[in-house]
Amino acid sequence: MNPKQYNQIVDEYADGLYRFILKNIRDEETAQDVVQDAFEKVWLNHEKVEFLKAKSYLFTTAYHTMIDHIRKNKRIVKMEDYHENAMYYSYEYSDVKELLNRGLEMLPASQKSVLLLRDYEGYSYEEIEGITGLNENQVKVYIHRARLFLRAFIQRMEGFYNGN
Amino acid sequence: MAINQHHRDILNRYVEDKFSAENVNELKNIIEYDKPSGKDWKQLKKAVAVPDESIKFPNKNRLYKPEVVAIETKNPVIRRMWSYAATVASIAAMFFLAIVFKNSGDENVIAKKNTATITQPINKKNEVAVVTTSKDPQTKNSNVAVAVITPKNTEIKKQINTSTDKILVKENPQIITQENKSENQNYRNNITGKKQIESAMALLKNRSNSYSAAYNNTTDAENYIRRHQQKKVAAPVKIATISEKKNTPDLNTDTDDRTFAETVRDLFTDHIKIQKQTENNESYYAYSLETKKIRVAGKVKPNF
Numbered sequence: 198m199n200p201k202q203y204n205q206i207v208d209e210y211a212d213g214l215y216r217f218i219l220k221n222i223r224d225e226e227t228a229q230d231v232v233q234d235a236f237e238k239v240w241l242n243h244e245k246v247e248f249l250k251a252k253s254y255l256f257t258t259a260y261h262t263m264i265d266h267i268r269k270n271k272r273i274v275k276m277e278d279y280h281e282n283a284m285y286y287s288y289e290y291s292d293v294k295e296l297l298n299r300g301l302e303m304l305p306a307s308q309k310s311v312l313l314l315r316d317y318e319g320y321s322y323e324e325i326e327g328i329t330g331l332n333e334n335q336v337k338v339y340i341h342r343a344r345l346f347l348r349a350f351i352q353r354m355e356g357f358y359n360g361n
Numbered sequence: 362m363a364i365n366q367h368h369r370d371i372l373n374r375y376v377e378d379k380f381s382a383e384n385v386n387e388l389k390n391i392i393e394y395d396k397p398s399g400k401d402w403k404q405l406k407k408a409v410a411v412p413d414e415s416i417k418f419p420n421k422n423r424l425y426k427p428e429v430v431a432i433e434t435k436n437p438v439i440r441r442m443w444s445y446a447a448t449v450a451s452i453a454a455m456f457f458l459a460i461v462f463k464n465s466g467d468e469n470v471i472a473k474k475n476t477a478t479i480t481q482p483i484n485k486k487n488e489v490a491v492v493t494t495s496k497d498p499q500t501k502n503s504n505v506a507v508a509v510i511t512p513k514n515t516e517i518k519k520q521i522n523t524s525t526d527k528i529l530v531k532e533n534p535q536i537i538t539q540e541n542k543s544e545n546q547n548y549r550n551n552i553t554g555k556k557q558i559e560s561a562m563a564l565l566k567n568r569s570n571s572y573s574a575a576y577n578n579t580t581d582a583e584n585y586i587r588r589h590q591q592k593k594v595a596a597p598v599k600i601a602t603i604s605e606k607k608n609t610p611d612l613n614t615d616t617d618d619r620t621f622a623e624t625v626r627d628l629f630t631d632h633i634k635i636q637k638q639t640e641n642n643e644s645y646y647a648y649s650l651e652t653k654k655i656r657v658a659g660k661v662k663p664n665f
Contacts, residue, residue, distance in 0.1 A: 200428045207424045215418035229420065236424045293407045301410060316410035341373065347408035348401075 202248045203240060210252055211236070214259050217313050221263055221306060231266060235259035256318070257328045260310060267306055293351060300350040307331075308343040315340055372398070372405050561650050561657045564633065 198206075211232065219228040235258040239246060246254050301309055311329060314320045320328065325336045372388065391398040418424070635648045638660070650657040 200426050204425050204428060207421060211418040211421050211424055212416070213412065216412050216416045219416060229418070232418060233420075233423060240426055294411070297407065297410060300408075313410060317412045344373065344405070344408050347410075348404045351407050352404050 198243045198246050198248045198251055200243070202251070203243050206239070206248075206251050206255065207236060210255055213318060214255060217256070217310075217317055218259055218263055220301060220313055220317075221310050222266065223302065227266060231259055231262045234262050253324060253327060256314070256320075260314075260328055263310070264306070293355075296351050296354050297347060299354075300347045303350070304343050304346065308339045308346075311336055311339040312343040312347075372402050558657065561633075564650075 214235065215228055215232045218231045219225060222228050222231070235255055238258045239251065239255050242254075301313070304312065307329075311325055311331070314325045314328060322333050322336050322340075325331070326333050329336070331339070388402075392402050393399070633648065633650045635646050638645060638647050645660045647660045648658065
């Protein structure tokens with residue numbers, strides 16, 4: 198990968214990667230640092246990384262950096278805690294998008310990152326497996342659980358909002 | 362209930378792209394005819410996260426890398442430009458120096474080429490002006506005096522400054538300022554050198570007290586000097602031949618020339634050698650006047 202291709206990757210994937218990291222970390226400065234670190238690592242290895250695999254390499258690097266950051270700051274919260282919080286949430290959301298975002302924030306980091314890779318970037322199970330280091334079955338389970346949780350959360354919030 | 366659970370599984374598979382063509386048809390029927398399944402379908406569609414396009418990385422410029430390193434590309438160009446400029450400048454300098462040295466060397470070259478040429482000054486009063494060449498038939502005259510002077514006018518000035526000839530400087534300070542190469546000053550230089558010859562001749566005349574110098578070929582001298590003046594080059598004074606002429610000026614009656622002649626006499630008295638010689642039963646005086654820069658030599662036949 199030459200510098201021109203590297204800059205092309207920056208154009209195409211910097212915003213998406215930043216959105217993905219920001220959704221997981223929910224801190225803009227930290228998300229910017231993670232993205233910048235990821236691109237810096239890509240640049241350092243740009244002669245070794247092929248252009249077609251650059252996106253996967255970029256997201257893999259950013260994902261691991263993000264996981265390290267989350268572990269360092271002990272921001273991993275058990276899923277059960279989210280569920281309990283969800284039960285007593287003040288339901289002021291009328292927009293489904295806002296409900297979904299709130300539901301995403303309640304997901305565990307592993308499920309959320311896998312689901313975002315699936316929904317945001319459209320990665321296949323195999324690609325997500327390569328990025329996260331999980332096996333395919335784990336990826337499927339995490340996505341399925343996350344989806345069910347979101348559906349239940351949205352359904353519950355809408356039912357509560359509608360007075361059902 | 363079992364049917365609804367089956368429908369939900371189909372919907373989940375649809376969302377997860379695990380869907381076959383048969384499942385699509387079945388799902389369409391379910392959504393169309395089964396209200397709970399249709400509601401689940403709508404709920405599942407809501408559970409798909411959609412990226413927010415308004416969120417963008419704020420400092421993307423920090424991520425870009427230079428595609429072409431400026432130093433690597435610009436330096437060779439600048440280096441080539443400087444090399445071209447240096448080459449052109451050096452060539453121009455060489456041409457300039459060549460022209461300068463060529464012009465400065467012209468005088469010496471011409472002087473060397475004209476070593477056999479005789480130059481005699483043009484007096485204001487047309488009193489003394491003799492120019493001819495050594496090959497001139499007139500030099501064959503038995504009553505001939507040959508003077509040889511080798512200096513440049515500028516060298517005369519230097520010699521005067523360094524030698525005992527300071528009297529000449531005092532009385533003729535214009536000699537010192539003869540270094541200018543302009544046309545007028547070249548002319549003055551010619552006159553000065555010629556005056557020295559004339560003075561030396563006058564001195565010899567007084568010493569021998571036996572002959573009166575004669576000057577001839579005034580026209581040739583004028584032409585020669587004029588020709589060199591047109592070339593803007595000083596006419597070299599190398600050899601002067603003095604022969605008899607009826608209208609020889611009387612130096613003793615000419616105040617300026619007499620004064621100058623006296624100065625030269627005082628100046629060159631110690632350097633003049635006169636010896637009486639006999640050749641072919643004829644007596645004559647061989648004389649020579651020689652300093653570091655000036656040499657005048659010849660022979661005269663006594664007129665007594």
